Amino acid sequence: MSARTANTDGAPWVDPRAEPAEPRTLASCPELIGSPYTYGQGEEIYGEGEESEFVYRVVSGVVRTAKVLGDGRRQIHGFHLAGDLFGFETSNAHRLNAEAVVATRVLLFRRRQIEAVASRNVEASRRLWDLAMRSLEDAEEHALLLGRRTALERVAAFLMTMEKRLGGSGSVELPMGRRDIADYLGLTLETVSRCISQLHSDRALALSGARRVMLDLGRVGRVVEE
Amino acid sequence: MSARTANTDGAPWVDPRAEPAEPRTLASCPELIGSPYTYGQGEEIYGEGEESEFVYRVVSGVVRTAKVLGDGRRQIHGFHLAGDLFGFETSNAHRLNAEAVVATRVLLFRRRQIEAVASRNVEASRRLWDLAMRSLEDAEEHALLLGRRTALERVAAFLMTMEKRLGGSGSVELPMGRRDIADYLGLTLETVSRCISQLHSDRALALSGARRVMLDLGRVGRVVEE
DNA sequence: CGGGTGATTGAGCCCGCTCAACTCTCGTGG
DNA sequence: CCACGAGAGTTGAGCGGGCTCAATCACCCG
Numbered sequence: 001m002s003a004r005t006a007n008t009d010g011a012p013w014v015d016p017r018a019e020p021a022e023p024r025t026l027a028s029c030p031e032l033i034g035s036p037y038t039y040g041q042g043e044e045i046y047g048e049g050e051e052s053e054f055v056y057r058v059v060s061g062v063v064r065t066a067k068v069l070g071d072g073r074r075q076i077h078g079f080h081l082a083g084d085l086f087g088f089e090t091s092n093a094h095r096l097n098a099e100a101v102v103a104t105r106v107l108l109f110r111r112r113q114i115e116a117v118a119s120r121n122v123e124a125s126r127r128l129w130d131l132a133m134r135s136l137e138d139a140e141e142h143a144l145l146l147g148r149r150t151a152l153e154r155v156a157a158f159l160m161t162m163e164k165r166l167g168g169s170g171s172v173e174l175p176m177g178r179r180d181i182a183d184y185l186g187l188t189l190e191t192v193s194r195c196i197s198q199l200h201s202d203r204a205l206a207l208s209g210a211r212r213v214m215l216d217l218g219r220v221g222r223v224v225e226e
Numbered sequence: 227m228s229a230r231t232a233n234t235d236g237a238p239w240v241d242p243r244a245e246p247a248e249p250r251t252l253a254s255c256p257e258l259i260g261s262p263y264t265y266g267q268g269e270e271i272y273g274e275g276e277e278s279e280f281v282y283r284v285v286s287g288v289v290r291t292a293k294v295l296g297d298g299r300r301q302i303h304g305f306h307l308a309g310d311l312f313g314f315e316t317s318n319a320h321r322l323n324a325e326a327v328v329a330t331r332v333l334l335f336r337r338r339q340i341e342a343v344a345s346r347n348v349e350a351s352r353r354l355w356d357l358a359m360r361s362l363e364d365a366e367e368h369a370l371l372l373g374r375r376t377a378l379e380r381v382a383a384f385l386m387t388m389e390k391r392l393g394g395s396g397s398v399e400l401p402m403g404r405r406d407i408a409d410y411l412g413l414t415l416e417t418v419s420r421c422i423s424q425l426h427s428d429r430a431l432a433l434s435g436a437r438r439v440m441l442d443l444g445r446v447g448r449v450v451e452e
Numbered sequence: 453c454g455g456g457t458g459a460t461t462g463a464g465c466c467c468g469c470t471c472a473a474c475t476c477t478c479g480t481g482g
Numbered sequence: 483c484c485a486c487g488a489g490a491g492t493t494g495a496g497c498g499g500g501c502t503c504a505a506t507c508a509c510c511c512g
Binding site: 413417420435 | 476
Binding site: 415416 | 491
């Protein structure tokens with residue numbers, strides 16, 4: 001997962017703890033103006049292998065980035081929320097695909113423009129490095145989860161993370177379905193559902209509908225432990 | 227895993243396809259001179275949580291970077307071979323530990339020096355970004371493997387990668403033991419052993435000793451497929 | 453109300469884990 | 483030169499966590 005910067009407006013799935021950023025510019029780089037664009041729920045933003053022309057910032061909504069194998073197995077690498085940037089590449093092609101989890105507004109920045117700025121401006125260049133390193137940290141944490149955690153731990157860790165990014169005081173409205181959660185956690189959707197049910201019957205969380213989750217942070221946290 | 231640059235000398239585990247780099251300097255940055263240091267087999271280079279003072283380049287040998295959970299479960303994130311850089315952090319503390327898999331010679335570069343160069347030199351800064359992005363790509367590939375691949379596919383993919391990085395014409399001498407392979411692949415060492423045995427009886431590879439592996443690249447590749 | 457999608461729950465199976473025995477290699481010393 | 487032991491690797495038997503397949507349930511929108 002990757003989330004750190006944030007931008008706010010009235011739309012759903014906006015991080016409530018976000019500080020308002022100046023609209024349409026990238027980070028604090030006034031010479032970079034993004035073009036607004038909107039994707040519908042489930043719509044593809046770019047596909048694996050496609051030419052990488054833009055970098056995106058989420059204004060509102062949620063985007064998932066993923067890889068899929070020939071036989072359909074899918075691994076979601078991250079969910080990008082309001083304020084998050086995604087779509088960076090070193091090569092000319094996207095190595096992941098990106099799709100809108102819900103209706104999502106983004107800003108598009110031309111990749112070449114960003115590169116031009118970075119090749120003149122050390123400050124901007126430094127910020128790009130920081131961004132890549134954060135994503136790397138997230139990816140390593142994700143690998144630990146996928147390689148060495150049980151199903152229950154994965155689900156608990158996921159809920160804790162989403163609560164931190166989207167929720168407040170233990171309550172979250174999950175923007176994505178069980179299938180997406182499963183593909184992020186390296187599980188099946190049935191297993192995700194069972195784990196949530198188990199946390200429920202252990203009184204570690206309460207549900208209203210399938211999406212709205214109220215966590216007992218202490219108990220759920222104790223499942224993850226370390 | 228992360229490997230891209232390389233340096234050569236007579237020691238074991240040196241990538242045979244490496245082009246010679248000027249000794250003691252980082253990448254092509256003549257103002258950065260590294261201090262040579264040697265670690266014995268199994269020796270810790272730095273621990274998780276320790277202050278991050280240096281960045282390292284492997285001259286010869288192999289280093290593993292890993293995270294371990296409270297109960298001892300360990301996830302290895304990468305093996306660093308001759309020429310590879312490791313030890314970069316954004317914060318002041320290491321988020322992983324690093325240990326020498328075999329006796330390993332490294333060059334140490336002061337982190338603050340690198341940061342100083344990067345804050346003056348856009349070129350160097352750009353190279354740091356590239357490096358981080360490569361690591362990110364590796365980490366994402368790793369996550370796909372951990373989340374969505376079977377044991378046999380993981381082992382096959384691992385052997386293919388190691389052959390590419392260390393071997394030639396299908397033959398590799400694995401520098402790490404089964405336990406390290408298992409902790410990299412999110413498996414147990416018994417499962418790794420069984421998968422290698424299976425590939426052996428499927429005539430996809432030949433062994434001489436446990437470490438020297440001769441791959442039938444076509445057959446092993448067919449196991450990974452995509 | 454009925455249809456459709458997404459979530460939950462159940463039953464049974466299988467892949468990979470656990471525990472344990474055995475083998476192989478290699479270094480060391482009698 | 484062989485005996486021995488230690489560490490690493492292999493193999494076997496049995497278990498169990500998570501998967502598969504399938505039925506049921508909940509919740510929207512008509």
